[in-house]
Amino acid sequence: MARPDLTARLLAQRALRDAQGRRRTRRTVDRRDGVRLEVDGRWLTGFCSNDYLGLAQQFGVVNALQDAAAREGVGSGASHLVCGHHALHEALERDVADWLGYPRALLFGSGFAANLAVQQALLSEENDVCVQDKLNHASLIDATRLAGARLRRYPHLDSEGALRQLKHAPEGAAMLATDGVFSMDGDVAPLRALSLVARLQQALLYVDDAHGVGVVGKCGRGSVAAAGLGVAEVPLQLVTLGKALGGHGALVLGSEDLIAHLAETARPYIYTTAVPPPLAASALEAVRLARRDHWRREKLVELIGLFRSGARAHGLPLMASDTPIQPLLCGSDADAMALSQALEQAGWLVGAIRPPTVPDGKARLRVTLSALHTPEQVRGLVDAIASARDRLAATATALPSPPPLPVSA
Template sequence: MSATLAAYCGERVAAVRAAERFRRRRVIEGAHAPVVVADGRRCVNFCSNDYLGLAAEPALAQRMARAGETLGTGSAASQLVTGHNAEHAALEAELADWVGRERALVFSTGYAANVGVLSALMTRGDDIVADALNHASLIDGARLSGAHKHVYAHADAADAARKLDDCCAGNRLLVTDSVFSMDGDTAPLAALADHADSHGAWLTVDDAHGLGVFGREGAGRVAEAGLNSQRVPLLLATLGKSVGAAGAFVAGDEVVIEAILQSARSLIFSTAPPPALAAAARQGVAMARAGDDRRVHLMALIARFRAGARALGLPVNDSDSPIQPLILGDEARALAVSDALLARGFLVGAIRPPTVAPGSSRLRITLTAGHGESQVDALLDALADVLAAAESRRSA
């Protein structure tokens, strides 16, 4: 006989705690800005994906408030019923123009977009070839599709080609993140596009962490690599990172997007995002496209952090993106260093399994255009002190 649900769940939570993998939500008071109040403690936020510093930008809030006064707070239905507002339509047109595609389709979240697109287009008898470190939503979308899944070694285009050779007679989808969320490195997009072409596969790229940061007008890593819709027929990205709002989208050729609209369950059976939120996202898109000054400042901060980390002997990954992980190894050490940084006024997340592989727990440091040089320098000083103290305790 089964234990009570409460007893079963209690055992699961206890096991997570024992493995130093227990995660909890911090309560943020006020805006989600570079400086926040987390659980009552004022600190500099170095674990945000708000790469251009737009999440607390007054212009977005004002646009959302004005739209809310006339459009209300909800869309009241799914997109294919009556939930598709003129603000949604305008946002999709502006997104398509930004990334150089014929059409875009907005989803409520990045997870919904990735799960919906992959499961809408692929089915049993098809093959999905995926990077080993793809985001969980891409992994789940592949599982839900029913297609046979092949996993290639992280960022290894040659191995991706070998996996494509193993595919059967059905449709083939090669899928990757552009910038990987836990390591900050970039996929070999041009090489993957070449292999997709030679194997008759469709390359799908989730540019969530590249959009707004790289490329002309911040159009992303795909645009930076010069890959059009023939080379990358499915381009996905989010609106909750550099754009400073919420939601996600897929962009591609007109007929491709129409096919997704007609069959993506995560879109068809979800209430559409609030129109006022779409209005705020439009403001964020406009500011991101015009945000070269923000990008220049962000790149300077990334270079400053990396130079300082190297000078201090800190174990930084090879990443030119705002994501700068420090691999610390075991869960307890990552947690202890994160807590020590918080005590010094820096919010830096400890990332542990199952998000990353066992033995690779880390601090995931993210830089934004909202940070200043002095804040980056202060973080480096704190990291040096905290890691030195932690090493002394381990050696004692």
């Protein structure tokens, strides 16, 4: 039997990505100063970071990390259940649970690992099912597949679609999983309607609020709290430390019984080295600032309004988002890439998002705002996008038309 050559296969796949304009390349950031980044020897103003509250370089957060590293060293040395669980981990779990009004929290190295842990630990039987929004983050979708559960998806934001999927699911345990704030569209899940669906269908509602906590709702408590829900309606939710909190890692929050079960059985928790204690120390300070500094969210609201009003004035294609994630639809992959490259030449760094991250025909610029941006920078970006769009449109119009196709007999 002749087996496929894996190198030949990957080269063919790469050639296809090239033909589609979907090759992904890393950009090296040499230095960072707030929203300014030095890339390839040029300083650019960035609008593509998830550092929504501007905490990644905040001096108190950085000092907390440095002080903890000087006292405790760099690594944790072991997994949590061996000897890697530090008092700083314990304090971080306790403070985040208190902030969001949950009985207990569990710290993971990443949101991807946390989503896998939840589903592997809870959806363990043959007929178990996870029903998900079609635009959920890849980590939620991959977690269901890796857990071996049945995956059913409903149209974006369609709570009635979620109900239909649960009604027709096998009679095993059921989880209804959704992003709180959707990372590519910036809109918010209908959590109150989904909580009712979950209750009617005896499903556990799990909310990945990676892009909501710190930004949405009173005191930044996220989309679950903003919807007036708590642990009774949303027994589990995920919080990442690498978005609005500016650090690294994630926590799953829930009831005592659910979190204890994860700590005792979840493979991505048991079989990995614990997060370095200095990162937990910096996250503790970031949480304190996120709870205290209401001006950061107020500034974001101001900048979001400024961006959207300016985009409307220029006729830019806005999507329905009131969060710091402000996508501008471009349509084709080539148009999104061309616009992103034109902006970079003018001094702005904005990511072009293409399939498979978003659906075919929905390529976009993903503009993200930070409390560190100034109104002048936001106005400058909007003007630059409009100007680049107009130049590209004029160039396309000036190109000669292709010759007509011959008429067949």
